[in-house]
Amino acid sequence: MNKLVGVGLVGLGAIALGGPYISGTQAESQYHQAIASLNAQSGVTAISEGYEKGYLSADSVTLVRFDSSDLDDEIPQEVRFKTHFSHGIYSVKAVSHLVLDDETTEELKEVLGESQPLEVVTTVNLFGDASVVATTPKIDYVEPDGLEKVTISEFEMTVDVPSDLKQVTANIDWPGMSMTGEDGTDVTVGQFKMTQTGSQLTDYLWASDMTLTLDGVSAKEAGQSFDLKNLKMSSVTEESTKGRIDSGFDMSIDSVKLNGEEFKNQKLVFSLKDLAMVEFDALMETFDKLEETSQITDPQQQAMAQMEQFARVGQDVTALFNKGLQIDISELFVNTPQGDVKGMLHIEQPESDVTVSAGPGALLQTTKGQMTLTAPALLLENAGPEMMQQLEGLLAQNLIVKDGEVYKTEAKLESMVININGTEMPLPPLM
Numbered sequence: 001m002n003k004l005v006g007v008g009l010v011g012l013g014a015i016a017l018g019g020p021y022i023s024g025t026q027a028e029s030q031y032h033q034a035i036a037s038l039n040a041q042s043g044v045t046a047i048s049e050g051y052e053k054g055y056l057s058a059d060s061v062t063l064v065r066f067d068s069s070d071l072d073d074e075i076p077q078e079v080r081f082k083t084h085f086s087h088g089i090y091s092v093k094a095v096s097h098l099v100l101d102d103e104t105t106e107e108l109k110e111v112l113g114e115s116q117p118l119e120v121v122t123t124v125n126l127f128g129d130a131s132v133v134a135t136t137p138k139i140d141y142v143e144p145d146g147l148e149k150v151t152i153s154e155f156e157m158t159v160d161v162p163s164d165l166k167q168v169t170a171n172i173d174w175p176g177m178s179m180t181g182e183d184g185t186d187v188t189v190g191q192f193k194m195t196q197t198g199s200q201l202t203d204y205l206w207a208s209d210m211t212l213t214l215d216g217v218s219a220k221e222a223g224q225s226f227d228l229k230n231l232k233m234s235s236v237t238e239e240s241t242k243g244r245i246d247s248g249f250d251m252s253i254d255s256v257k258l259n260g261e262e263f264k265n266q267k268l269v270f271s272l273k274d275l276a277m278v279e280f281d282a283l284m285e286t287f288d289k290l291e292e293t294s295q296i297t298d299p300q301q302q303a304m305a306q307m308e309q310f311a312r313v314g315q316d317v318t319a320l321f322n323k324g325l326q327i328d329i330s331e332l333f334v335n336t337p338q339g340d341v342k343g344m345l346h347i348e349q350p351e352s353d354v355t356v357s358a359g360p361g362a363l364l365q366t367t368k369g370q371m372t373l374t375a376p377a378l379l380l381e382n383a384g385p386e387m388m389q390q391l392e393g394l395l396a397q398n399l400i401v402k403d404g405e406v407y408k409t410e411a412k413l414e415s416m417v418i419n420i421n422g423t424e425m426p427l428p429p430l431m
Helices: 002-039 102-112 278-294 299-322 360-362 377-381 383-395
Strands: 043-054 057-066 078-087 092-098 121-126 131-134 137-142 150-151 154-162 170-173 177-180 186-190 192-200 206-219 223-241 243-258 261-276 327-335 339-351 368-376 401-403 406-414 419-422 421-425
Touching: 002 043, 002 057, 002 078, 102 137, 223 261, 261 278, 278 299, 299 360, 339 377, 368 377, 377 383, 377 406
Parallel strands: none
Antiparallel strands: 043 057, 057 078, 078 092, 092 121, 121 131, 131 154, 137 150, 150 177, 154 170, 170 192, 177 186, 186 206, 192 206, 206 223, 223 243, 243 261, 261 327, 327 339, 339 368, 368 406, 401 406, 406 419, 419 421
C-alpha cells in the first residue's frame, strides 16, 4: 500500500511539473495558429513581433494591420497588443492590452489615469474550452474649465467558446454614457444589452439566437435634436430540414424624434427560408477566392483571375437558387405625423432541375414575387423640391400612383412578367 501511495505521489508531482510546460507549449502553438487565422482573413495582416516563453509564463507582442481602403482616415491602420500568458496546470490565461505611442498614452492618462483603455482576458482550459472577457474602464472626466464633461460606464463583453463550438455564448451589458460640450452639444446613450448563442453548422453558417435592446439615444447640437427610445432586435437562424436553414430577423423602435417631429411604432420583420447550406458555402468560398485576387501583383494575371471568379460567382448563384428559397419582408410599418408607412415583400424561387450552365435567366422563368408599399402623400411632398422631382418621374412611368392621401405601389412578378400598378412589363432576357 505504501508503495502504491508513493507511486501516486510521484505521478501527481509529474503532473504539477509537467502541466505548465504542456499548457505553455499549447499556448504558443495556438498563438501562432491565431496569427495564421487572422492572416487568412482579407483586409487584415497579423505579425508576431516577439514571443518569449518562460517556464510558467510567456510574453508576446502582436502587430495587427488593417487594409486602409476599409477604414476611415481617422481610424488607426495598425494596432499592437502586448499579451502576458500564465501557464497553469489545467489552463492558460492570457491578458492583452493595447500598446500605444507615448504621446497617446500621456493624453489618455488625463482621462483614464493608470487604467488601460482596453483589456482582454482569455482563459483556455485543458479540454480546449475558452472564455474571453473584454473590458474598458469607467470614465468620469471634466475639463478644467468645467464646460466639457464625459461620463462613460465600464463596458464588458464576455464570450464563452466550448472546444466543440456547439454552444458559443456572447453577452454585453453596458449601462451607457453621456457627454456635454461647451458648444451646447449634448449626447446620451442609454443601457445597451445583447445576448447571442450560436453553434457552427458549416464553415460559413452558424445556428444562432440573438436578442438586443437599447434603452435610448438622444443628441442636441446647433439647434438640432434627435431622440430614439426603446430599440429592440432579435434574430434566429436554425437548421429547418437536413441541409437547409431558416433565418428570421425583427426590429422595433418605440419612437424616433427629429427636431420635435415624431415617428412612432417602427417595425420590420424579415425572413429567409429553405436556404441550401452546401450551395451557400460554395458561393461564400468563391467570394473569398475573389477577394484573394486583390493580392495578385501582376495586372494581367489579376484581371484573368477576377474574370474566372466572377464567372464562378454566377454559376454558384444559379446553383444556390436552383435549390429554391423564399424571402419575405412580412411587415414594414412606421407611424409618422402625416400618416403610416406600410409595406411587404415576398419572393419565392421553387426548387428546379435547371442546369447551372443554363444561367439565371432560366431561373427567372419560375421566380414569383409580390410587393406593396404605401406612404402618406404629405410625408413625401414636404420632403423638398428634389423629392418632388423624383416623384414626378415615378408618376410619369406609373411606378407609383397617388390614391387619395397616399402614394402607393403594387407589383407582382410571374412568368418573366412584372405587373406594376396594372402595367405589365416583360423582363429583358438574361444571358
